[in-house]
Amino acid sequence: MPLAAFHPAVVAWLEHDLGAPTEVQARAWPVIANGGHALIAAPTGSGKTLAAFLAAIDSLVRRGLREALPDETVVLYVSPLRALSNDIQRNLQAPLAGIAEELAAEGLPTPEIRAWVRTGDTPAGDRERMRKRPPHIVVTTPESLYILLTSASGRRMLSSVRSVIVDEIHAVAASKRGSHLALSLERLAALSDAPPQRIGLSATQKPVEEVAAFLTGGAECTVIDTGHGRERDLGLEVPGSPLAAVMANEVWEEVYDRLAALVSEHRTTLIFANTRRVCERVARHLADRLGEVAVTSHHGSLAREHRLDAERRLKGGELRALVATASLELGIDIGEVDLVCQLGSPRSISALLQRVGRSGHGVGRLPKGRLFPLTRDDLLECTALLGAVKAGELDRLHIPDGPLDVLAQQIVAEVAGAEECGEAALYRRLTAAWPYRTLPRERFDDVLQMLADGYTTRRGRRGAYLHRDRVNGRLRPRRSARLVALTNGGAIPDQFDYDVVLQPEELRVGTVNEDFAFESMPGDVFQLGNQGYRILKVATGRVFVEDARGAPPSIPFWLGEAPGRSAELSMAVSRLRQGVDDQLAEGHEAQPWLETVYGLAPAAAEQLTAYLVVARAALGVVPSQHHLVLERFFDEAGDMHLVLHAPFGSRLNRAWGLALRKRFCRKFNFELQAAALEDSIVLSLGPTHSFPLDEVWHYLNAGTVREVLVQALLDAPMFGLRWRWNASIGLAVPRTRNGRRRPPQLQRQDAEDLLSVVFPDQLACAENLAGAREIPDHPLVAQTLRDCLTEAMDVEGLERLLARLERGEITVSGRDLAVPSPLAEEVVNARPYAFLDDGAQEERRTLSVRTGGALDVAEAAASARYDPEVIRRVRDEAWPAPRDTDELHDALVLCGFLTATEAEGREWRAWFAGLIEARRATAVSVAGGETLWVAAERLGELRGIQPQARLDPAIEAVGPVPESADEALIEVLRSRLEALGPVTAATLAAPLDMPLARVSAALARLEAEGFVLQGSFTGGTSEVEWCERRLLARMHRYAVDLKRAEIEPVSVQHYLRFLFDWHGLTERPEGVDALAAAVERLEGFPMAAGAWEQDVLPARIADYAPHLLDQLLASGRFVWLRLVAPRVAADDERH
Template sequence: MRFSDFHPSVADWFRTSFEAPTPVQSEAWREIGSDQDVLIAAPTGSGKTFAAFLCAINDLVEQSRSRPLAEGVQALYVSPLKALSNDIERNLQAPLEGIERWLKEHGETPSGIRAMVRTGDTPPGDRERMRRRPPQVLVTTPESLYLLLTSDSGRNILGGVRTVIVDEIHAVAGSKRGSHLALSLARLDALVGRPPKRIGLSATQKPIRAIADFLTGGRTCRIVDTGHQRERDLALELPQSPLTPVMANEVWEEIYDRLEQLIETHRTTLIFVNTRRLAERLARHLAERIGEEAVTAHHGSLSREHRLNAEQALKSGRLRALVATASLELGIDIGHVDLVCQVGSPGSISAFIQRVGRAGHAVGEVPKGRLFPVTRDDLVESVALLKAVKSGQLDAVMIPEAPLDVLAQQLIAEVSAREWECGELLELVRQAWPYRDLSGDRFDDVIAMLSAGYATRRGRRSAYLHHDAVNGRLRARPAARLTALQNGGAIPDHFDYDVVMLPQGFRVGSLNEDFAFESLPGDIFQLGNTSYRILKIEQGRVLVEDAHGQPPTIPFWFGDAPGRSDELSAAVSELRRDVAQRLDSGGPDAVQQWLQDDGVDPVAGRQLTDYLAAAEAALGCLPTRDC
């Protein structure tokens, strides 16, 4: 398919909105026009999402010229983040409105295309409206897709899907969440009958052939690879005081002051941190400097309304800065961002590229990022990270091999929706790439566990399936579907307490269970840059009122610390090895000159050299993969 092949209403909207198609869009349209699946690998801000969506919208417009569009999803968009799903749904309204306007001006019948979003944040009223009148375009998450495939109403909505778009596919492929999604896509193929076309999108994919296999389950896949490299304005930012193993409060004040200077010299600044506690802490200190109306926090423990308002406030220019965790890491359109600051190494090359890509996200712009090391070891990792990005390295995605806990969950869900013959169900499972080599014996073991359960003093428990071994058929027991719906997904559960604002009664976010246990009525804490006073602590709920800006404590949340990727660890090892060689041959001056020639700030180079030289003198050698 070429641009000239689009319906005039679609082409007219595109021409009035953009100067011309980008190279990745032109190449993607040509491949999507074929009947095969397509994987698009291109830098952030290259227009790859619209490249996929415009073809699906064009197909719907062409259909509507010959007959009214049937109710039911034909284009399904799956993203790993709820915020990204909400953003895509909003951005789809512009082309749909432009197309309808063109059709009206030219006296043609409206297309009737409707787009809706279905995530865990979707209100019950919107879910009911979707059930009664399904849209043609549905934007959702892997977990919500699983729920739709497990419920009767959801299966009715998805029965006519023709195109599946999986965005930011690298973010799920390397985890059990990706295995869960692969099984959901295989279940969707079985539901539809004729497998829908799959289109995968990402800016950071390695190895790209493995990602293509993950997307398609091993079927033939066309790959559009324009690379991930682009011009970037990257630099280190260090406080005036030397870095230490643990940063003192006085040095943190220097970090806050420098962030204030950067915010004042840019229109909009996005600041990434690695923990929710640090997001709240930074937001508070920056609010004291630039005003509470100019900055706020954005993370997963804040309410949906707060997160959406923060995204729209930054997009409209009402916010000067937004402090976020990975909740804004992927391709969310939050308007024009001039600068991205990363406080502390993110521990991953791909994560840093994604985060810096939020700045200069439009076509042709240069992303600008500043990296703030917070300790001496963090400085070493940060220098290695910038060198790795400059040399074009990426983190490799390691796809898990047939996780059986995910398989058990999906088997219960699928059998609760319809009866299956065991051999046919095994073939369905093998269509998902992580389970391509699953043996019949392993499959039978999982079926035996799900059908027999386990013995307790009060009888057998967790027997969710009935296995007819004579005829080789499976059907669900009464509690199977409810269990599948209540325990779906591969994201670990955290026992958080909802924070409820009184007297209005609405939810403002959540607190970690341990923080709630340690708190007392009358305590004041901060959530989303707002102070709240605790009125009462109930089971699972913390009732609060507005504290009207009184000094708060910063909550804490327990969770998994971000690990360092293998590729970044190799880059750190290589940096230490190179520094050790130059220390032995030319001394500290040779190391500093080498770092300066490579673009490292002289102050950072001197601190790094002094730290590693002292480490080598104390240890006898610098720790690397070889020493």
């Protein structure tokens, strides 16, 4: 081990306090000591931070012993989180103090090495001291580094930097924030003749070489990668009750109980939730079980003071559990964590590894994690996720390709900071950043021109920040450029949350979503940070609250886009589905395979097996990336729904669903509703649409889908949102002006005004547009489209998928079902974040779809066909039942014709003879066919189809004559289908002696009209059947009614016996927990106050005493109050 390169005092401290160096330290120190760029990739807790810092500290110690250290910054440490920056600054004090003690023990002077934090939270006094006397080590964030590079004092301080350390580089590289940082690193390098050494710290990524190139801009970099194959204790926690498409409250209670048990079994537990709402909800229920002081929440909408207090309490052992979102995913120092619980799939392999890595945080310790699936699809995904971790798989990192909005901001900042720049030199400098290495000079010039010209809006000229001397190729800042760049910097989009301000302290305690603030009223009580607050007033951008003093709170909501599942995890999900399908296809049991290959416990394997077995029975296959399934069914209102089963992840499915929605809109002139989740897409159509299922696979093709998708997304909410974000990041719509933050409504108006100038077609009335919208060649418009296509969606993945479909590399199938398959239930019940249109949740057509049936293989297999009794009933209702001559004539007109066979055994012959005598009908003999009874009104159509047919007697045709034989056939088939119910094309062709091809072509025409649907409805034939749409909707309705009829109500005696047992009146339990359960069952029931303690509660609790109720109320779980009916004014009493 090359410790000899370090000063003896440094070696002494290292050996005394930490012992032997870790593998990553031993490999990294020689590389760093040689001055080369280095990327250190290793799991959490492996000593990466000290590996990066110690060489710089040793250099400062040696220099300090030779001479007085000058007041200049030598080391710059960049962390993606402010809290992480504070941690690093605190953790730096230990080695600095320890080395100083070793120096003193050797009788040597102790150089004063100063390390300070510079973030947005740094007080003004500390910033001034840094300007006057720069510290040797500066710890900062990417946003604060940008500000330092833009200010004159910051540029002077950073010009002496010799080493820059970028921590958690993987957390920013795949976002615009990473592109922003990459440009800042190149600006930093330009401040000195000797560019600083770059050291990156990262969890192991794929490909790690791409992360190294991002760090250095493609310059030579040594990668120290110790791998990610660390031992972990991972497992699934499945509730005793079966999971469903939506988690029931009763099942949530089981999850809370299990979480509370795990927390009690461990010293400290970190619980991750995927949303802030779930985070708050879980924290509340755990606090009810474990106590208010034992649990709290931690997420980005809480005030910094609350988050820091939660971190301090967890580290100090005051908290037993902390419920967090991704705000604690990175390596903030929160002390020893014994267990990590993850609620729901984190949607990526790397997120799970990062979060579980928060436990066992230290060299040689074992991380321990438990996953809690929340739905059936979540169970499948979590199983696949554990399999991917077991196999050592990683998500692939995707670095954005030179975002132009970020480039515009950094150009303004650099020109303002340098006060003058040459265009060519600036281009070379900024394209040295890895995300911009392929940026064409023409596009760079477009951005420069945009920043020089600005925009003319109804509020005047905006966004002109540069003077451009095109003759000499020089750039100079306008007067406002530096201030705008300093006050509007960064690449984190503004979500327009409202500050929550506690009165009378005027203390900011967090933020809530703008929509939640709009929908709230004074007096409402909500929870934030496990604390209840009562709203006093809602003002612009602020919600004023007071302590709710124990009043039961609601949980606020935050709106946003859900993160998409990684492509690698989607492939793991597909492999699991394919594996189960293969086992079932070969006649094997899937449960033992899941237990053996994926290590599932029997209870989890049993639930997952039952789910997929029933899904396979309904769809004929378990859909995977190699076999896609399109299912069609009707809701109770008669509307049609399509569900495309495609487990490619929501980014690709969102693109596919949006493009399909656009294609359906153009084909049927109908704005349908659609939603996309990780494994499926739902398209909700109206009652008049009809088409072959197999046709849908050909609606899009790889060569044109991008153009279709671009036109589709222009009307989607994602475009307007990302346009505003990009306009703000690109400084076209400043978020602050004159030192004050601009209200959300004004920022929206400014963004819309800007869009109307650069892209008027996007806001134009659709009725006035002729054809597709023409996309302007504007940098911010181009960037917004690129963000929608590649960030929110995966257009390239969709193009590859469609190309594989066209080459026949993917198997496809379609199923017409009476009820939705189990795999369709989750997308049918999708939340608003999955919607691909702007329809309100309460107006979704999917609300009419009945779901939630029990998993039964026989029922699922039968769902692809209708009960024979249902079909018989519909046929009987559709078939004519004449009672006299005139009604038989009506039947002949409505049905097109009746065959002599169909009339056998009925009283119709005498009535038909009367119609013949009156020359209102005739018998038509078709060669090779049957004898047909035809009314004079329909005779023209029959003669058009079979001109050689013999009439007995010969009568004149009345009514309109079809233009062609094909039109005549279509009209006759239309009438026959209205009377027959499900029928094959051969059955329709036989009485007419028509070629099957002609009948099939006519049926296709009727299908295109939306009149008829094809499928397999009776199950008694392998042939395709055709059914008139209205009759099929009736069959669906009767099938649902039949299922409901099978659920018989219990007798009154059984119900009363259940009520006595439910309320504990038969075997009265004891204790305060039993009392809580009894009160919960009676929640909201009004009764006289005295009756509660005299009659109701003693009848239910064996040892009831008044103090038990007092104890229960004092816990804060329940409150009782008197409800008074509102007074009615005297003159309004009549109402």
